[in-house]
Each structure stands twice: as C-alpha cells, then as structure tokens.
Amino acid sequence: DAGVTQSPTHLIKTRGQQVTLRCSPxxxxxxxxxxxxxxxxxxxxxxxxxxxxxxxxxxxxxRFSGHQFPNYSSELNVNALLLGDSALYLCASSWGDLSYEQYFGPGTRLTVT
Amino acid sequence: QKEVEQDPGPLSVPEGAIVSLNCTYSNSAFQYFMWYRQYSRKGPELLMYTYSSGNKEDGRFTAQVDKSSKYISLFIRDSQPSDSATYLCASGGLYSSASKIIFGSGTRLSIRP
Structure with missing residues (x-):
C-alpha cells in the first residue's frame, strides 16, 4: 500500500519565481x-x-494556491516567491472529514535564493 | 499565546529510560490530540491519537490527556536509540472542515546508547 508521495524532493528557486509542488494521497x-x-x-x-x-x-x-484533481492528487502553487518561503512543504492525506488520522508525505524542501 | 505550546528541548536521556514529553493547549474546543514522530529531513509519522481525556497505550508508547489542565503527555518506556527524533504534539476538533489542526513546535529527543 503506497503511502503519501510528494515531488520533487528538493527544489531551488529564485526570489520572484513561481513553483508547483505535487502530492499523491x-x-x-x-x-x-x-x-x-x-x-x-x-x-x-x-x-x-x-x-x-x-x-x-x-x-x-x-500567493499560495492549490488544486485537487479527480484522482485526489493535489498541487500547491506559490507565486512571487520570497526568501521567507524557504521551508519544508508537507502534504498530508486523510479520509473524509476526520482530522485526527492524517498521514504525511516526505515533504518537498524548497530553497529560495 | 500559541494555541499549542511545546518545550523545544533538546532532551537527552540514556537508553532504557522512561521519557516524558509534554504539551499544553489553550483552545477548549480541541477534542483530538495527536503525537507525531519526525526524523531529520523526513515527514512526520503519526504515532497515536487520543480522544478527549484519558490514556491510550500502544506498545512502549502511552499518550495521556488531561482536559481540566489542558495538558498532553507522551511517555516512552524502555527508550531506544532509534527513538531519537523530534516529537510533535497536535490538537484539533473532530472534523477537519470545522477546525484546523494545530501543531506544537516539537521537542528534539536524543537517546544515548
């Protein structure tokens, strides 16, 4: 049973650029x-x-926007990147509306230079 | 005041010791209390969750919630070097559509062989 997957693993972007991160639940x-x-x-x-x-x-x-596709996968988009956006971006999936049983992916490490 | 407060540590204990990790929260509406373990450069891993007050045990781990004092604890018995990680507490309501999950800042734990 595949867990939560995220891509890419690492990403380096320049201030002002846009980035898209992906997640499969x-x-x-x-x-x-x-x-x-x-x-x-x-x-x-x-x-x-x-x-x-x-x-x-x-x-x-x-500047942070997202999307979910019919197969439940999702994207996170960040526009006009700032240095402060450098972080680990985590995707978590769960079933329905239950808050307590979320499972996280490995994350995407974004560095903005 | 942060909604969930956690001592950042670091906490260093010898192998085999009992570890006590603690959080406090301020929102009386929180009903579910979660503990996650996060190894360096990895995504958080759900260890266990507890509903309302009381204890829950899973192997060497015991989670405890005292709603009267808004205090959350995680006990690790017979600690192992592989338990060395950052432990995150989190709280929220039952339904994620009505209540965001709020995380503490994490406690870094090191088990000395």
Missing amino acids: KSGHDTVSWYQQALGQGPQFIFQYYEEEERQRGNFPD
Missing part, C-alpha cells in the same frame, strides 16, 4: 492538506482540499 484517502514547516518549527496549516475544492485555509497570503 495514500490509497483510499480523499482529503489532502498542505503544511509549511520552517526549520525548528512545527507544521503550519496552509489549506485543505476535498472534492476538488478548498475547504479550509490557514493564515497564508493569496
């Missing part, structure tokens, strides 16, 4: 949440997708 899961984890901090909730719609959003600017 665990088999049987239909909900995808995205988190940003800065070094030495816990994950910060960005947003959650269910049935191809953004269901809830954290305190992140509109």
Whole structure:
C-alpha cells in the first residue's frame, strides 16, 4: 500500500519565481492538506482540499494556491516567491472529514535564493 | 499565546529510560490530540491519537490527556536509540472542515546508547 508521495524532493528557486509542488494521497484517502514547516518549527496549516475544492485555509497570503484533481492528487502553487518561503512543504492525506488520522508525505524542501 | 505550546528541548536521556514529553493547549474546543514522530529531513509519522481525556497505550508508547489542565503527555518506556527524533504534539476538533489542526513546535529527543 503506497503511502503519501510528494515531488520533487528538493527544489531551488529564485526570489520572484513561481513553483508547483505535487502530492499523491495514500490509497483510499480523499482529503489532502498542505503544511509549511520552517526549520525548528512545527507544521503550519496552509489549506485543505476535498472534492476538488478548498475547504479550509490557514493564515497564508493569496500567493499560495492549490488544486485537487479527480484522482485526489493535489498541487500547491506559490507565486512571487520570497526568501521567507524557504521551508519544508508537507502534504498530508486523510479520509473524509476526520482530522485526527492524517498521514504525511516526505515533504518537498524548497530553497529560495 | 500559541494555541499549542511545546518545550523545544533538546532532551537527552540514556537508553532504557522512561521519557516524558509534554504539551499544553489553550483552545477548549480541541477534542483530538495527536503525537507525531519526525526524523531529520523526513515527514512526520503519526504515532497515536487520543480522544478527549484519558490514556491510550500502544506498545512502549502511552499518550495521556488531561482536559481540566489542558495538558498532553507522551511517555516512552524502555527508550531506544532509534527513538531519537523530534516529537510533535497536535490538537484539533473532530472534523477537519470545522477546525484546523494545530501543531506544537516539537521537542528534539536524543537517546544515548
């Protein structure tokens, strides 16, 4: 049973550029949440997708947007990258509306120079 | 005040010791309490979750929640060097559409052989 997968593993971008990160949820899961984890901090909730719609959003600017596809996979897009966007971006999947059983992927480490 | 507070450590204990990791939370609406383990440069791994108050045991791990004091604990018995990692506590409501999951900043644990 494949767990949550994310691509790419690492990414280096220049300030002002745009980036797209991808996530495939665990088999049987239909909900995808995205988190940003800065070094030495816990994950910060960005947003959650269910049935191809953004269901809830954290305190992140509109530069952060996402999408969910019919097969439940998801993308996170970040426009106009800032140095402060450098972080580990984590995707977590779960079934339905249950908050307590989320499974995380390995993350994408984004470095903005 | 952060909604979930966690001592960042680092915490260093000898192999075989009992480890106690703790968090406090401020939101009375939280109903589910999770513990994740995160190895360096990896995604968080769900260890266990607890509903409301009480204890839950899984092998060498015991999670404890005291809602009256808003205190969350994770105990690790017979600690092993492989338990060396960052431990994240998290809290939220039952339904992720109504309540974001909030993470603590993590406690770095080192088990000395």
